[in-house]
Amino acid sequence: VTAARRILLPFLGATLSRATLEEAVAAARAEGAVLVPAYLAVVREDLSLDAPLPRGETESALALLELIEQLAARSGVAVDARIERGRTPREALDALLEHERHDAVIDAGLGGERSIANPAKMRR
């Protein structure tokens, strides 16, 4: 059995545009892939990296993931959402890439221009 391709869509709180999401959904749909929207939570230096996220931030993240799931489901795209923490967005992204297999990453502005990248090339 071949596992479905996984397309990672990492985003920070307010960086995900509808256009980016629609492109990601279209890409996942075209490939029959699972879309992995991932909220990258940046944890302040004075807080433990293992501590639960502040409630307000968690609510925002969950609301966004919920919305993404709705939109993806309408297009028939399977979703497997994530939240990942790090001291920086880059660190959270690295943790995501470390923890699970992803076949493509949609660079939604984290690394400059929006594009689909090879996860191996995005690792530091």
Added chain:
Amino acid sequence: VRGHYKIFLGMAAGVGKTYRMLQEGRAEQAAGRDVAIGYLEPHARAETEAQAEGLERLPRREVEYRGSTVEEMDLPAIFQRAPELCLIDELAHTNAPGVEHAKRYEDIEDVLDAGIDVFSTVNVQHLESLNDRVAELTGVRVRETFPDSVLASADEVVLVDLTPEALITRLREGKVYPAERIPAALNNFFRVENLAALREVALRQTAEEVESKRILPAAELLGTRDELLSEEAPQALADRVLALITPRPRSQRLVRRAWRSAQRLGAELDLLYVQPPGQPPRGEERVQLEALRRLASVLGATLLVEEGDDLAETVAQVAAERGTTYVLIGQPRSRTGLRRFGESLPDRLLRKVPGVDVRIVADRSRRLENAK
């Protein structure tokens, strides 16, 4: 001493929240209390304006914003006037930049901290935890939200209720919006099915608030009378949510829903995976379980993995140990998943863990598929 906080909650504009707030404000004034209106949004409604007559209105202040002048509540003026009771409409309002706080509910906190009682109003769709649900039900997402903790911190929450039909009649009679806005309102937000759904949400929310406030005095009573009862009381008083998960992607959503329920209840959240004996998750299941473990950590939940042949039996055992008051389960993928050996899982759970509420979380992707 912090002021007394009373919130008039409604399902939608036009149910009469502001009217009721003013009516009670007038009654307080008639009883000899010093009452002033801090901010009133009458929406040019004649009935509301009439209720405001005879109540002192504190001046608003003008704030320059994006090249125009907007009127905001004058917080310093309230402190200076310092009435016993201040009526402040629409607590979810977002202030123009340049005043003390971004949101009016934050202004209200200051007023309460100054020892002034506050009556305020809000519609249920502004509640943060219900924002998604309401958007899903009505197709309309409101941008001005307020934290659930505001409602929880209120001393009193009064539901101003009206049937959808009665509200639509009020709308048609021009008692809610001016004539030119009525057709659009009727075609969009003010439809019977929308209003019925919002009414249900408002009723449920108020019931939960009432329940949580009703329990606290009981705790004090138990602690002072019977030693045996008082020993049992803490378990019965603190809500605790248990969500049954499987190592599958859809459990991510179940956990998110469970977290939201737990937040609304002020409860701790446990996640339970009942693993078949001797069959630890492998491959993709292991990856999914680890992802759920990380989500639990992010949300401050506790993930438990227990071996068991009998799901309901294992849940009952864990629920007893953890003091669970709510069990959330996902929507089974098939009929056989829901009903085995002649009794459904929810029925078995209700039988095995009496007194514990069991909720089924809908699988949104399936619902959307079916709706196509």
